[in-house]
Amino acid sequence: MAAMFTGYYKFRERSYFLQQTADAIEEEVNAGTLGIGPYSEFGDVGEVEALKLFTQRVEGHRNEQRRRCSSWTSPPTRPPPPASRRRLDSASTRRTVLDDWEGDHNTEARRVLYVAGSRAQQLLVCAVHRKHVGRVGDLLAAKGVPYINS
Template sequence: MGIYVATASTWRTVDLARVNTIAVPLTIACGITFWVLAVLENNRKNQKETWKSVRQLELDLEIAEERRILHAKALGVPVDQRQFSYKDSLPRELENLRTEAQHYRRIHNMFQSIIIIGSLGTTTAASLADTPSYLKWVTVGLSFMVGVSAGFTGYFKYRERSFYLQQTADAIEQQANAFELGIPPYTDEEGANLAKLTKEVESLRVEQRKRQQQLDQPHEGRDGTV
């Protein structure tokens, strides 16, 4: 409509032939793209009832696991079967630990990058003999970002959290692999090995929770507990 109005209003006044040679094919392409997207959107709406988001699928999985636990509790499942079910849940536990460790590692790397780049940028901007006014504001902004990043990194201990989570995941994986391969200390019968594996994994998880609690404490409390 814009092309039509412009052409009609400038008829015999301005030559828009060159503009129209580009604008008309572009308008046609946009119309075809709009039609294709409209068809796809209509199909998506028709299939919306059968589609579920990732969050909904995760929620359904959590509900199913809770129901499985309640059902197993009502049946009075023997200890050895509960231990076997506990062993089968270890892969998901490892995935959660490593995902959380990677999350903290990314945050730590981001803050460290800000500290390094901000420190170099602040030093470079401040070392100029005649610093323009806008560079002074850049220096102030970089200094503030460096200070905030250093403060968050020192207080929340992202690197330590990532390290402990990854260490716990590796230790649990080592125990699970030793159980599957039947190597020491899992050289007894399956029932005894299951009990030993459950004990070792729970010890590792308790140790990880203690480390997490220690990192969550303020500096004064953490120094007092060491």
């Protein structure tokens, strides 16, 4: 009974933190769209700087959420695993999530990417390392997804 309650509590806590982070990111989107709060000083000419600030603040929210949830997903004696872009399932291949996406492989990493992207209601901002921008652009274009490369 205690194990079941602990599992339920962990699930509820994780859901709470995920919702809290989603709400904070939505607040950032609204502030950026309306040009209020920390985005009020940029105006129309500072769109690139506003986008940089937006990305920095959203990543801060995501890192805070990871920090809060790490105590529920890993023992306190072991540090949380590094934020890797490698596959999240147990297969010992060297494929990345982009390889899985291109190869249409059904993996946990690809499912996580899908869930993250499908939650966006109006705008999805995706920070991609410059060496992968072309690959991501090709994948989006192949599916007819409009995107801006900045």
